[in-house]
Amino acid sequence: MLQGLLEYSFIVKGLLGAVFTSITAGLAGTYIVSRRMVFLSGGITHASFGGIGIGHFAGINPVAGAAVFGILSALGVEYLSDSHKMREDSAIGILWALGMATGIIFIYLTPGYSPNLMSYLFGSILTVTNADLIALGIMALVLIIYFSLFYRTILYLSFDEAYARTFTRHASLFKYISTALIALTIVLNIRMAGVILVLSLLTIPPNIAMLFTRTYPRVVVWSVITGFGGTMAGFTVSYFAGIPTGATIIFTLVVIWALCRAAAVFLKRNRRLTKINISTI
Amino acid sequence: MSYILEIESLSAGYGGPPVIENVNLKVDENDFIGVIGPNGGGKTTLIKVILGLLKPGSGRIIFHGGSTDRTEIGYLPQMQEGDAGYPVTVKDVVLSGLMIHKNAAGRMTRNDRKRATEVIEELGLSGLDGYSLSELSGGQRQRVFLGRAVIGSPRLLLLDEPVNFVDSEFEMGFYEKLAEFNKHMAILMVSHDVGTISSHVKSFACINRTLHYHPSGKITNDQLRSYGCPIQLVTHGEVPHTVLQKH
Numbered sequence: 001m002l003q004g005l006l007e008y009s010f011i012v013k014g015l016l017g018a019v020f021t022s023i024t025a026g027l028a029g030t031y032i033v034s035r036r037m038v039f040l041s042g043g044i045t046h047a048s049f050g051g052i053g054i055g056h057f058a059g060i061n062p063v064a065g066a067a068v069f070g071i072l073s074a075l076g077v078e079y080l081s082d083s084h085k086m087r088e089d090s091a092i093g094i095l096w097a098l099g100m101a102t103g104i105i106f107i108y109l110t111p112g113y114s115p116n117l118m119s120y121l122f123g124s125i126l127t128v129t130n131a132d133l134i135a136l137g138i139m140a141l142v143l144i145i146y147f148s149l150f151y152r153t154i155l156y157l158s159f160d161e162a163y164a165r166t167f168t169r170h171a172s173l174f175k176y177i178s179t180a181l182i183a184l185t186i187v188l189n190i191r192m193a194g195v196i197l198v199l200s201l202l203t204i205p206p207n208i209a210m211l212f213t214r215t216y217p218r219v220v221v222w223s224v225i226t227g228f229g230g231t232m233a234g235f236t237v238s239y240f241a242g243i244p245t246g247a248t249i250i251f252t253l254v255v256i257w258a259l260c261r262a263a264a265v266f267l268k269r270n271r272r273l274t275k276i277n278i279s280t281i
Numbered sequence: 282m283s284y285i286l287e288i289e290s291l292s293a294g295y296g297g298p299p300v301i302e303n304v305n306l307k308v309d310e311n312d313f314i315g316v317i318g319p320n321g322g323g324k325t326t327l328i329k330v331i332l333g334l335l336k337p338g339s340g341r342i343i344f345h346g347g348s349t350d351r352t353e354i355g356y357l358p359q360m361q362e363g364d365a366g367y368p369v370t371v372k373d374v375v376l377s378g379l380m381i382h383k384n385a386a387g388r389m390t391r392n393d394r395k396r397a398t399e400v401i402e403e404l405g406l407s408g409l410d411g412y413s414l415s416e417l418s419g420g421q422r423q424r425v426f427l428g429r430a431v432i433g434s435p436r437l438l439l440l441d442e443p444v445n446f447v448d449s450e451f452e453m454g455f456y457e458k459l460a461e462f463n464k465h466m467a468i469l470m471v472s473h474d475v476g477t478i479s480s481h482v483k484s485f486a487c488i489n490r491t492l493h494y495h496p497s498g499k500i501t502n503d504q505l506r507s508y509g510c511p512i513q514l515v516t517h518g519e520v521p522h523t524v525l526q527k528h
Contacts, residue, residue: 034367150385150386152376152380152387153380153385153386153387155373155377159374160377162334162358163356163377164380165334166333166351166354168380170385210368214368215369215373215411216368218368219368
Protein backbone atom coordinates (compact mmCIF):
# COMPACT_ATOMS: atom_id res chain seq x y z
CA MET A 1 0.00 0.00 0.00
CA LEU A 2 2.67 2.46 1.16
CA GLN A 3 4.93 1.27 -1.63
CA GLY A 4 2.13 1.87 -4.15
CA LEU A 5 1.44 5.38 -2.87
CA LEU A 6 5.12 6.26 -2.95
CA GLU A 7 5.38 5.05 -6.51
CA TYR A 8 2.23 6.92 -7.41
CA SER A 9 3.48 10.21 -5.97
CA PHE A 10 6.82 9.60 -7.65
CA ILE A 11 5.10 9.30 -11.02
CA VAL A 12 2.89 12.35 -10.44
CA LYS A 13 5.93 14.35 -9.42
CA GLY A 14 7.78 13.15 -12.46
CA LEU A 15 4.91 14.06 -14.73
CA LEU A 16 4.38 17.50 -13.23
CA GLY A 17 8.13 18.08 -13.25
CA ALA A 18 8.27 17.15 -16.93
CA VAL A 19 5.41 19.55 -17.79
CA PHE A 20 6.89 22.51 -15.92
CA THR A 21 10.43 21.78 -17.04
CA SER A 22 9.47 21.58 -20.69
CA ILE A 23 7.45 24.84 -20.52
CA THR A 24 10.13 26.83 -18.70
CA ALA A 25 13.00 25.31 -20.67
CA GLY A 26 11.14 25.80 -23.96
CA LEU A 27 10.51 29.51 -23.36
CA ALA A 28 13.87 30.32 -21.79
CA GLY A 29 15.72 28.00 -24.17
CA THR A 30 14.31 29.61 -27.32
CA TYR A 31 15.44 32.97 -25.96
CA ILE A 32 19.00 31.90 -25.14
CA VAL A 33 19.48 29.90 -28.34
CA SER A 34 18.16 32.73 -30.54
CA ARG A 35 20.20 35.36 -28.71
CA ARG A 36 23.28 33.10 -28.75
CA MET A 37 23.52 33.23 -24.97
CA VAL A 38 24.26 29.55 -24.48
CA PHE A 39 27.74 30.15 -23.06
CA LEU A 40 26.41 32.84 -20.71
CA SER A 41 23.77 30.38 -19.55
CA GLY A 42 26.47 27.80 -18.87
CA GLY A 43 28.23 30.42 -16.76
CA ILE A 44 25.04 31.19 -14.83
CA THR A 45 24.46 27.49 -14.15
CA HIS A 46 27.91 26.83 -12.77
CA ALA A 47 28.07 30.12 -10.87
CA SER A 48 24.87 29.15 -9.10
CA PHE A 49 26.64 26.07 -7.69
CA GLY A 50 28.44 28.55 -5.41
CA GLY A 51 25.05 29.50 -4.00
CA ILE A 52 24.18 25.83 -3.47
CA GLY A 53 27.39 25.34 -1.46
CA ILE A 54 26.87 28.43 0.68
CA GLY A 55 23.22 27.47 1.20
CA HIS A 56 24.31 24.04 2.47
CA PHE A 57 26.92 25.52 4.76
CA ALA A 58 24.62 28.21 6.20
CA GLY A 59 21.69 25.84 6.57
CA ILE A 60 19.41 27.78 4.23
CA ASN A 61 17.62 26.41 1.17
CA PRO A 62 20.37 25.70 -1.40
CA VAL A 63 18.02 26.56 -4.30
CA ALA A 64 17.52 30.04 -2.81
CA GLY A 65 21.29 30.43 -2.53
CA ALA A 66 21.66 29.26 -6.13
CA ALA A 67 18.98 31.71 -7.29
CA VAL A 68 20.78 34.67 -5.71
CA PHE A 69 24.14 33.58 -7.17
CA GLY A 70 22.64 32.83 -10.58
CA ILE A 71 20.76 36.12 -10.95
CA LEU A 72 23.63 38.27 -9.66
CA SER A 73 26.19 36.63 -11.93
CA ALA A 74 23.86 36.88 -14.95
CA LEU A 75 23.18 40.57 -14.39
CA GLY A 76 26.86 41.16 -13.66
CA VAL A 77 27.96 39.63 -16.96
CA GLU A 78 25.30 41.56 -18.94
CA TYR A 79 26.39 44.80 -17.27
CA LEU A 80 30.12 44.20 -17.83
CA SER A 81 29.64 43.40 -21.50
CA ASP A 82 27.14 46.26 -22.03
CA SER A 83 29.45 48.82 -20.54
CA HIS A 84 32.45 47.32 -22.39
CA LYS A 85 34.28 47.05 -19.11
CA MET A 86 35.29 43.47 -19.78
CA ARG A 87 35.11 40.89 -22.54
CA GLU A 88 31.97 38.87 -22.04
CA ASP A 89 33.47 35.43 -22.55
CA SER A 90 36.29 36.13 -20.09
CA ALA A 91 33.82 37.37 -17.47
CA ILE A 92 31.72 34.22 -17.96
CA GLY A 93 34.78 31.96 -17.72
CA ILE A 94 35.83 33.53 -14.42
CA LEU A 95 32.32 33.36 -12.90
CA TRP A 96 31.95 29.78 -14.07
CA ALA A 97 35.06 28.65 -12.18
CA LEU A 98 34.42 30.91 -9.18
CA GLY A 99 30.95 29.43 -8.67
CA MET A 100 32.18 25.84 -8.84
CA ALA A 101 35.14 26.56 -6.53
CA THR A 102 32.94 28.35 -3.98
CA GLY A 103 30.42 25.51 -4.07
CA ILE A 104 33.02 22.81 -3.56
CA ILE A 105 34.80 24.67 -0.72
CA PHE A 106 31.59 25.33 1.22
CA ILE A 107 30.25 21.83 0.77
CA TYR A 108 33.61 20.51 2.01
CA LEU A 109 33.44 22.84 5.03
CA THR A 110 29.90 21.73 5.91
CA PRO A 111 30.09 19.26 8.79
CA GLY A 112 28.81 15.77 8.07
CA TYR A 113 28.13 13.98 4.80
CA SER A 114 26.35 15.80 1.96
CA PRO A 115 24.06 13.21 0.40
CA ASN A 116 22.49 15.75 -1.94
CA LEU A 117 25.69 16.83 -3.66
CA MET A 118 25.38 14.29 -6.45
CA SER A 119 21.74 15.18 -7.00
CA TYR A 120 22.72 18.83 -7.54
CA LEU A 121 25.46 17.89 -9.95
CA PHE A 122 23.51 15.33 -11.96
CA GLY A 123 19.90 15.93 -10.99
CA SER A 124 17.45 13.51 -9.51
CA ILE A 125 13.72 13.43 -9.71
CA LEU A 126 13.70 11.64 -6.32
CA THR A 127 14.93 14.71 -4.49
CA VAL A 128 12.43 17.09 -6.11
CA THR A 129 10.23 18.44 -3.32
CA ASN A 130 6.68 19.77 -3.55
CA ALA A 131 8.09 23.24 -2.96
CA ASP A 132 10.41 22.80 -5.96
CA LEU A 133 7.46 21.81 -8.13
CA ILE A 134 5.37 24.77 -6.98
CA ALA A 135 8.28 27.14 -7.66
CA LEU A 136 8.74 25.64 -11.12
CA GLY A 137 4.98 25.92 -11.80
CA ILE A 138 4.95 29.60 -10.80
CA MET A 139 8.04 30.16 -12.95
CA ALA A 140 6.25 28.62 -15.94
CA LEU A 141 3.30 30.96 -15.40
CA VAL A 142 5.54 34.05 -15.04
CA LEU A 143 7.45 33.19 -18.22
CA ILE A 144 4.25 32.59 -20.22
CA ILE A 145 2.84 35.97 -19.13
CA TYR A 146 6.13 37.84 -19.65
CA PHE A 147 6.88 36.42 -23.09
CA SER A 148 3.32 36.75 -24.41
CA LEU A 149 2.80 40.28 -23.07
CA PHE A 150 6.07 41.71 -24.40
CA TYR A 151 6.47 39.31 -27.33
CA ARG A 152 7.26 41.90 -30.02
CA THR A 153 9.66 43.92 -27.88
CA ILE A 154 11.57 40.81 -26.78
CA LEU A 155 11.61 39.37 -30.31
CA TYR A 156 13.03 42.52 -31.90
CA LEU A 157 15.38 43.30 -29.04
CA SER A 158 17.05 39.94 -29.29
CA PHE A 159 17.07 40.01 -33.10
CA ASP A 160 18.60 43.48 -33.58
CA GLU A 161 19.37 45.31 -30.37
CA ALA A 162 20.83 48.41 -32.04
CA TYR A 163 17.66 48.91 -34.05
CA ALA A 164 15.40 48.16 -31.06
CA ARG A 165 17.09 50.95 -29.15
CA THR A 166 15.70 53.40 -31.72
CA PHE A 167 12.10 52.54 -30.75
CA THR A 168 12.30 51.76 -27.05
CA ARG A 169 14.02 53.52 -24.20
CA HIS A 170 13.66 50.41 -22.07
CA ALA A 171 15.93 48.10 -24.08
CA SER A 172 18.39 47.58 -21.20
CA LEU A 173 15.58 47.04 -18.68
CA PHE A 174 14.04 44.30 -20.85
CA LYS A 175 17.44 42.70 -21.36
CA TYR A 176 18.14 42.59 -17.64
CA ILE A 177 14.66 41.30 -16.75
CA SER A 178 14.92 38.58 -19.41
CA THR A 179 18.38 37.56 -18.25
CA ALA A 180 17.27 37.42 -14.60
CA LEU A 181 14.30 35.23 -15.57
CA ILE A 182 16.60 32.95 -17.57
CA ALA A 183 18.90 32.62 -14.54
CA LEU A 184 15.97 31.75 -12.30
CA THR A 185 14.65 29.22 -14.82
CA ILE A 186 18.04 27.51 -14.96
CA VAL A 187 18.37 27.37 -11.18
CA LEU A 188 14.88 25.91 -10.69
CA ASN A 189 15.59 23.25 -13.29
CA ILE A 190 18.87 22.21 -11.65
CA ARG A 191 16.88 19.75 -9.48
CA MET A 192 15.68 17.97 -12.61
CA ALA A 193 18.88 17.66 -14.61
CA GLY A 194 21.67 18.88 -12.34
CA VAL A 195 24.24 21.65 -12.73
CA ILE A 196 26.20 19.74 -15.35
CA LEU A 197 23.28 18.75 -17.59
CA VAL A 198 20.60 21.43 -17.14
CA LEU A 199 21.90 23.59 -19.98
CA SER A 200 21.15 20.92 -22.56
CA LEU A 201 17.55 20.82 -21.31
CA LEU A 202 17.27 24.43 -22.51
CA THR A 203 19.35 24.21 -25.69
CA ILE A 204 18.47 20.89 -27.31
CA PRO A 205 14.66 21.33 -27.73
CA PRO A 206 14.91 24.73 -29.53
CA ASN A 207 17.63 23.30 -31.75
CA ILE A 208 15.30 20.45 -32.69
CA ALA A 209 12.42 22.90 -33.32
CA MET A 210 14.57 25.23 -35.43
CA LEU A 211 15.30 22.39 -37.84
CA PHE A 212 11.68 22.47 -38.96
CA THR A 213 10.23 25.91 -38.27
CA ARG A 214 11.31 29.54 -38.63
CA THR A 215 8.99 31.64 -36.52
CA TYR A 216 9.73 32.40 -32.90
CA PRO A 217 6.36 31.35 -31.39
CA ARG A 218 6.44 28.04 -33.26
CA VAL A 219 9.98 27.37 -32.08
CA VAL A 220 8.73 27.90 -28.51
CA VAL A 221 5.73 25.58 -28.95
CA TRP A 222 7.78 22.83 -30.61
CA SER A 223 10.52 23.19 -27.99
CA VAL A 224 7.95 22.63 -25.25
CA ILE A 225 6.51 19.61 -27.08
CA THR A 226 9.87 17.98 -27.88
CA GLY A 227 11.14 18.87 -24.42
CA PHE A 228 8.14 17.17 -22.84
CA GLY A 229 8.41 14.13 -25.10
CA GLY A 230 12.13 13.78 -24.44
CA THR A 231 11.75 14.29 -20.71
CA MET A 232 8.94 11.74 -20.42
CA ALA A 233 10.78 9.19 -22.57
CA GLY A 234 13.98 9.68 -20.58
CA PHE A 235 12.09 9.52 -17.32
CA THR A 236 10.42 6.23 -18.29
CA VAL A 237 13.65 4.64 -19.53
CA SER A 238 15.52 5.68 -16.38
CA TYR A 239 12.74 4.30 -14.18
CA PHE A 240 12.74 0.87 -15.77
CA ALA A 241 16.47 0.62 -16.39
CA GLY A 242 17.34 2.00 -12.96
CA ILE A 243 19.76 4.59 -14.33
CA PRO A 244 20.04 8.32 -13.38
CA THR A 245 17.04 10.36 -14.59
CA GLY A 246 18.78 13.61 -15.57
CA ALA A 247 21.42 11.89 -17.66
CA THR A 248 18.84 9.64 -19.35
CA ILE A 249 16.62 12.62 -20.25
CA ILE A 250 19.52 14.50 -21.82
CA PHE A 251 20.71 11.40 -23.65
CA THR A 252 17.21 10.83 -25.04
CA LEU A 253 16.97 14.47 -26.18
CA VAL A 254 20.31 14.23 -27.98
CA VAL A 255 19.16 11.05 -29.74
CA ILE A 256 15.92 12.83 -30.81
CA TRP A 257 17.97 15.79 -32.05
CA ALA A 258 20.30 13.54 -34.07
CA LEU A 259 17.36 11.69 -35.65
CA CYS A 260 15.56 14.96 -36.48
CA ARG A 261 18.72 16.45 -37.92
CA ALA A 262 19.13 13.44 -40.21
CA ALA A 263 15.44 13.69 -41.17
CA ALA A 264 15.77 17.43 -41.92
CA VAL A 265 18.80 16.85 -44.17
CA PHE A 266 16.95 14.04 -45.94
CA LEU A 267 13.82 16.17 -46.43
CA LYS A 268 15.84 19.09 -47.80
CA ARG A 269 17.73 16.89 -50.24
CA ASN A 270 14.47 15.30 -51.37
CA ARG A 271 12.92 18.72 -51.97
CA ARG A 272 15.94 19.81 -53.97
CA LEU A 273 15.85 16.62 -56.06
CA THR A 274 12.15 17.17 -56.79
CA LYS A 275 12.95 20.71 -57.89
CA ILE A 276 15.74 19.51 -60.19
CA ASN A 277 13.46 16.83 -61.68
CA ILE A 278 10.77 19.37 -62.40
CA SER A 279 13.19 21.83 -63.94
CA THR A 280 14.72 19.21 -66.25
CA ILE A 281 11.35 18.11 -67.59
CA MET B 282 9.32 77.80 -42.46
CA SER B 283 9.53 74.45 -40.77
CA TYR B 284 12.18 71.93 -41.76
CA ILE B 285 11.96 68.18 -41.40
CA LEU B 286 15.17 68.26 -39.37
CA GLU B 287 17.23 71.15 -38.03
CA ILE B 288 20.59 70.59 -36.42
CA GLU B 289 22.03 73.61 -34.60
CA SER B 290 25.59 73.97 -33.29
CA LEU B 291 25.74 70.28 -32.48
CA SER B 292 28.76 68.70 -30.82
CA ALA B 293 28.96 65.10 -29.69
CA GLY B 294 31.47 62.43 -28.75
CA TYR B 295 32.16 59.50 -26.47
CA GLY B 296 33.76 61.13 -23.46
CA GLY B 297 37.02 62.13 -25.16
CA PRO B 298 37.42 65.00 -27.63
CA PRO B 299 34.25 65.66 -29.65
CA VAL B 300 33.86 63.47 -32.74
CA ILE B 301 31.61 66.04 -34.37
CA GLU B 302 31.76 69.73 -33.55
CA ASN B 303 29.54 72.71 -34.25
CA VAL B 304 27.49 70.89 -36.88
CA ASN B 305 24.66 72.81 -38.53
CA LEU B 306 22.33 71.23 -41.06
CA LYS B 307 18.80 71.80 -42.26
CA VAL B 308 16.87 69.07 -44.04
CA ASP B 309 13.87 70.12 -46.06
CA GLU B 310 11.05 68.01 -47.53
CA ASN B 311 12.19 65.98 -50.55
CA ASP B 312 15.87 66.66 -49.85
CA PHE B 313 18.24 63.82 -50.71
CA ILE B 314 21.48 64.58 -48.94
CA GLY B 315 24.56 62.40 -49.20
CA VAL B 316 26.70 62.69 -46.07
CA ILE B 317 30.24 61.76 -47.00
CA GLY B 318 33.45 61.67 -45.07
CA PRO B 319 36.36 59.43 -44.12
CA ASN B 320 36.14 56.60 -41.60
CA GLY B 321 36.13 58.11 -38.13
CA GLY B 322 34.93 61.43 -39.54
CA GLY B 323 31.74 61.35 -37.49
CA LYS B 324 29.17 60.00 -39.98
CA THR B 325 27.79 57.30 -37.72
CA THR B 326 28.05 59.59 -34.67
CA LEU B 327 25.85 62.13 -36.45
CA ILE B 328 23.26 59.43 -37.20
CA LYS B 329 23.35 58.19 -33.61
CA VAL B 330 22.65 61.68 -32.28
CA ILE B 331 19.79 62.22 -34.73
CA LEU B 332 18.31 58.87 -33.66
CA GLY B 333 18.65 59.75 -29.99
CA LEU B 334 21.06 56.86 -29.33
CA LEU B 335 23.77 59.30 -28.26
CA LYS B 336 23.22 62.45 -26.22
CA PRO B 337 24.73 65.56 -27.77
CA GLY B 338 27.40 67.39 -25.77
CA SER B 339 25.95 70.69 -26.89
CA GLY B 340 23.62 72.08 -29.54
CA ARG B 341 20.16 70.90 -30.41
CA ILE B 342 18.12 68.88 -32.87
CA ILE B 343 14.61 69.94 -33.84
CA PHE B 344 12.21 67.88 -35.89
CA HIS B 345 9.26 68.93 -37.97
CA GLY B 346 7.08 71.53 -36.27
CA GLY B 347 9.62 72.19 -33.52
CA SER B 348 9.11 68.83 -31.84
CA THR B 349 11.72 66.53 -30.33
CA ASP B 350 9.67 63.48 -31.24
CA ARG B 351 11.60 60.93 -33.29
CA THR B 352 8.66 58.84 -34.44
CA GLU B 353 8.90 60.20 -37.97
CA ILE B 354 12.34 58.82 -38.71
CA GLY B 355 12.87 55.63 -40.69
CA TYR B 356 16.30 54.08 -40.14
CA LEU B 357 18.33 51.63 -42.18
CA PRO B 358 21.45 50.68 -40.17
CA GLN B 359 24.73 49.65 -41.71
CA MET B 360 24.38 46.19 -43.13
CA GLN B 361 25.78 43.61 -40.80
CA GLU B 362 26.38 39.99 -41.42
CA GLY B 363 23.92 39.72 -38.57
CA ASP B 364 22.18 36.66 -37.34
CA ALA B 365 20.37 35.31 -40.38
CA GLY B 366 19.57 32.12 -38.48
CA TYR B 367 17.37 33.97 -36.00
CA PRO B 368 13.80 32.60 -36.07
CA VAL B 369 12.09 35.66 -37.53
CA THR B 370 10.24 36.02 -40.82
CA VAL B 371 10.52 38.73 -43.47
CA LYS B 372 7.11 40.03 -42.45
CA ASP B 373 8.04 40.21 -38.77
CA VAL B 374 11.19 42.18 -39.58
CA VAL B 375 9.23 44.67 -41.72
CA LEU B 376 6.59 44.98 -38.99
CA SER B 377 9.24 45.96 -36.44
CA GLY B 378 9.38 49.34 -38.18
CA LEU B 379 5.99 50.07 -36.61
CA MET B 380 7.18 49.48 -33.04
CA ILE B 381 8.08 53.15 -32.71
CA HIS B 382 4.35 53.89 -32.69
CA LYS B 383 3.58 51.24 -30.06
CA ASN B 384 4.38 50.59 -26.41
CA ALA B 385 6.43 47.69 -25.07
CA ALA B 386 3.36 45.41 -24.95
CA GLY B 387 2.26 46.52 -28.42
CA ARG B 388 0.42 44.13 -30.73
CA MET B 389 0.28 44.17 -34.51
CA THR B 390 -3.18 44.80 -35.94
CA ARG B 391 -4.70 43.34 -39.09
CA ASN B 392 -4.03 46.68 -40.82
CA ASP B 393 -0.38 46.58 -39.75
CA ARG B 394 -0.01 43.15 -41.32
CA LYS B 395 -1.75 44.30 -44.49
CA ARG B 396 0.56 47.28 -44.71
CA ALA B 397 3.60 45.00 -44.23
CA THR B 398 2.49 42.81 -47.12
CA GLU B 399 2.06 45.91 -49.30
CA VAL B 400 5.57 47.15 -48.46
CA ILE B 401 7.02 43.70 -49.13
CA GLU B 402 5.34 43.68 -52.56
CA GLU B 403 6.43 47.23 -53.28
CA LEU B 404 10.04 46.23 -52.68
CA GLY B 405 9.81 43.32 -55.11
CA LEU B 406 9.78 40.64 -52.44
CA SER B 407 6.25 39.31 -53.11
CA GLY B 408 5.62 35.88 -51.67
CA LEU B 409 8.60 35.99 -49.32
CA ASP B 410 6.57 37.15 -46.28
CA GLY B 411 6.98 33.90 -44.38
CA TYR B 412 10.63 33.25 -45.30
CA SER B 413 13.43 33.56 -42.80
CA LEU B 414 16.34 35.88 -43.56
CA SER B 415 18.72 32.95 -43.96
CA GLU B 416 16.79 31.93 -47.07
CA LEU B 417 17.34 35.31 -48.79
CA SER B 418 20.27 36.82 -50.69
CA GLY B 419 22.20 39.77 -49.24
CA GLY B 420 20.41 42.21 -51.54
CA GLN B 421 16.98 40.81 -50.68
CA ARG B 422 17.81 41.07 -46.99
CA GLN B 423 18.79 44.71 -47.38
CA ARG B 424 15.46 45.37 -49.09
CA VAL B 425 13.68 43.79 -46.11
CA PHE B 426 15.50 46.22 -43.83
CA LEU B 427 14.56 49.09 -46.15
CA GLY B 428 10.96 47.90 -45.79
CA ARG B 429 11.34 48.08 -42.01
CA ALA B 430 12.58 51.67 -42.35
CA VAL B 431 9.73 52.89 -44.58
CA ILE B 432 6.67 50.96 -43.33
CA GLY B 433 5.78 53.75 -40.90
CA SER B 434 5.80 56.32 -43.78
CA PRO B 435 8.44 58.48 -42.06
CA ARG B 436 9.18 62.06 -43.08
CA LEU B 437 12.92 61.42 -42.87
CA LEU B 438 14.76 58.32 -43.99
CA LEU B 439 18.23 57.79 -42.48
CA LEU B 440 20.48 55.39 -44.38
CA ASP B 441 23.87 54.28 -43.07
CA GLU B 442 26.09 52.90 -45.86
CA PRO B 443 23.13 51.08 -47.42
CA VAL B 444 24.87 49.50 -50.41
CA ASN B 445 27.95 48.08 -48.71
CA PHE B 446 28.47 44.42 -49.56
CA VAL B 447 25.69 44.18 -52.15
CA ASP B 448 26.06 43.54 -55.86
CA SER B 449 25.79 46.34 -58.42
CA GLU B 450 22.58 44.97 -59.94
CA PHE B 451 20.90 45.28 -56.56
CA GLU B 452 22.43 48.73 -56.09
CA MET B 453 20.71 50.12 -59.22
CA GLY B 454 17.29 48.83 -58.16
CA PHE B 455 17.89 50.11 -54.66
CA TYR B 456 18.55 53.67 -55.84
CA GLU B 457 15.48 53.54 -58.08
CA LYS B 458 13.40 52.66 -55.00
CA LEU B 459 15.02 55.47 -53.03
CA ALA B 460 14.12 57.97 -55.79
CA GLU B 461 10.49 56.85 -55.48
CA PHE B 462 10.50 57.15 -51.68
CA ASN B 463 12.14 60.56 -52.02
CA LYS B 464 8.88 61.89 -53.46
CA HIS B 465 7.28 61.42 -50.03
CA MET B 466 10.18 61.68 -47.62
CA ALA B 467 13.52 63.42 -47.17
CA ILE B 468 16.57 61.15 -47.28
CA LEU B 469 19.86 61.53 -45.45
CA MET B 470 22.33 58.93 -46.67
CA VAL B 471 25.73 58.34 -45.11
CA SER B 472 28.47 56.92 -47.28
CA HIS B 473 32.25 56.83 -47.46
CA ASP B 474 32.02 56.36 -51.20
CA VAL B 475 31.35 59.67 -52.91
CA GLY B 476 31.68 58.13 -56.35
CA THR B 477 28.77 55.73 -56.03
CA ILE B 478 26.26 58.09 -54.51
CA SER B 479 27.13 61.18 -56.56
CA SER B 480 24.64 60.48 -59.33
CA HIS B 481 21.76 59.78 -56.96
CA VAL B 482 21.80 62.46 -54.27
CA LYS B 483 20.60 66.04 -54.74
CA SER B 484 23.14 67.63 -52.41
CA PHE B 485 26.17 66.75 -50.32
CA ALA B 486 27.26 67.30 -46.76
CA CYS B 487 30.90 66.66 -46.12
CA ILE B 488 31.75 65.62 -42.58
CA ASN B 489 35.10 65.28 -40.90
CA ARG B 490 34.50 66.49 -37.33
CA THR B 491 32.93 69.65 -38.78
CA LEU B 492 30.27 69.57 -41.46
CA HIS B 493 30.11 71.53 -44.70
CA TYR B 494 27.03 71.54 -46.83
CA HIS B 495 27.13 71.73 -50.64
CA PRO B 496 23.64 72.51 -51.94
CA SER B 497 24.49 71.98 -55.61
CA GLY B 498 25.44 68.35 -55.41
CA LYS B 499 28.84 69.24 -56.80
CA ILE B 500 32.05 69.39 -54.88
CA THR B 501 35.33 70.69 -56.15
CA ASN B 502 38.64 69.05 -55.57
CA ASP B 503 39.82 71.95 -53.44
CA GLN B 504 36.78 71.80 -51.23
CA LEU B 505 37.26 68.11 -50.64
CA ARG B 506 40.92 68.58 -49.82
CA SER B 507 40.30 71.35 -47.32
CA TYR B 508 37.77 69.24 -45.39
CA GLY B 509 39.98 66.19 -45.34
CA CYS B 510 37.44 64.14 -47.25
CA PRO B 511 38.47 61.33 -49.59
CA ILE B 512 40.12 63.04 -52.53
CA GLN B 513 37.70 62.48 -55.34
CA LEU B 514 36.08 64.89 -57.73
CA VAL B 515 32.51 64.32 -58.76
CA THR B 516 31.25 65.73 -61.99
CA HIS B 517 27.75 65.77 -63.32
CA GLY B 518 28.18 66.08 -67.06
CA GLU B 519 26.24 64.21 -69.68
CA VAL B 520 27.96 61.14 -68.43
CA PRO B 521 28.35 61.43 -64.64
CA HIS B 522 31.80 60.34 -63.59
CA THR B 523 34.30 60.54 -60.78
CA VAL B 524 37.79 61.97 -61.17
CA LEU B 525 40.37 60.59 -58.81
CA GLN B 526 43.38 62.57 -57.77
CA LYS B 527 46.69 61.41 -59.20
CA HIS B 528 47.77 58.29 -57.35
